[in-house]
Amino acid sequence: MIPLSPSLDRLITEIAKLPGLGRKSAARLALFILRQSEDDARRLADAILDVKQRIHLCSVCANLTEDDLCSVCSDHKRDRGLICVVETPGDVLTLEKTNVYRGLYHVLGGALSPLDGISPQDLRTSELFDRLKDGSVREVILATNPTPEGDVTALFLARELNGRKIAVSRIARGVPIGAELENVDEVTLARALEGRTSV
Ligand SMILES: [Zn+2]
Numbered sequence: 001m002i003p004l005s006p007s008l009d010r011l012i013t014e015i016a017k018l019p020g021l022g023r024k025s026a027a028r029l030a031l032f033i034l035r036q037s038e039d040d041a042r043r044l045a046d047a048i049l050d051v052k053q054r055i056h057l058c059s060v061c062a063n064l065t066e067d068d069l070c071s072v073c074s075d076h077k078r079d080r081g082l083i084c085v086v087e088t089p090g091d092v093l094t095l096e097k098t099n100v101y102r103g104l105y106h107v108l109g110g111a112l113s114p115l116d117g118i119s120p121q122d123l124r125t126s127e128l129f130d131r132l133k134d135g136s137v138r139e140v141i142l143a144t145n146p147t148p149e150g151d152v153t154a155l156f157l158a159r160e161l162n163g164r165k166i167a168v169s170r171i172a173r174g175v176p177i178g179a180e181l182e183n184v185d186e187v188t189l190a191r192a193l194e195g196r197t198s199v
Pocket of ligand 1: 058059060061062063069070071072073074
């Protein structure tokens with residue numbers, strides 16, 4: 001076998017670090033990039049650097065944004081009395097695709113996992129409680145993943161929110177147990193959101 005040129009080998013190695021790609025798929029993508037024009041290749045490289053430099057977390061909800069506030073937090077037509085708590089910014093995108101939810105979000109940045117040493121302090125939980133202090137929020141919807149970690153997180157938050165004058169609900173079990181929100185189809189997720197139950 002002819003050894004790969006070092007630059008091609010380097011590109012394949014970097015692409016193979018992306019989730020879901022083995023070295024074989026990475027080699028196919030690297031060869032595709034090699035066949036593209038230099039302009040196309042530069043646009044790809046620039047786009048990758050651009051998201052890294054421009055995108056950061058919304059100062060209120062920790063959703064992804066290029067501004068101080070994300071597009072949801074800065075939209076005055078959204079219902080400010082509702083906060084949907086999710087694990088990742090990807091979950092916000094998934095829920096937005098259902099087009100049924102008109103409230104705000106709060107991205108925790110993960111889920112509780114005692115085995116992995118992830119405690120409430122490692123998530124944006126205190127930021128959530130701070131948002132509830134002014135009394136403008138009437139309901140918190142717990143939309144963490146229906147995995148053991150997501151359930152533990154929802155239980156923890158439900159306990160912490162108990163005793164406040166805020167309704168707390170968990171998205172309905174239309175979402176398959178153990179599934180991640182981003183893999184659930186939009187109709188199922190929309191139903192799960194509408195059929196949420198108080199906890
Ligand atoms: Zn936001």
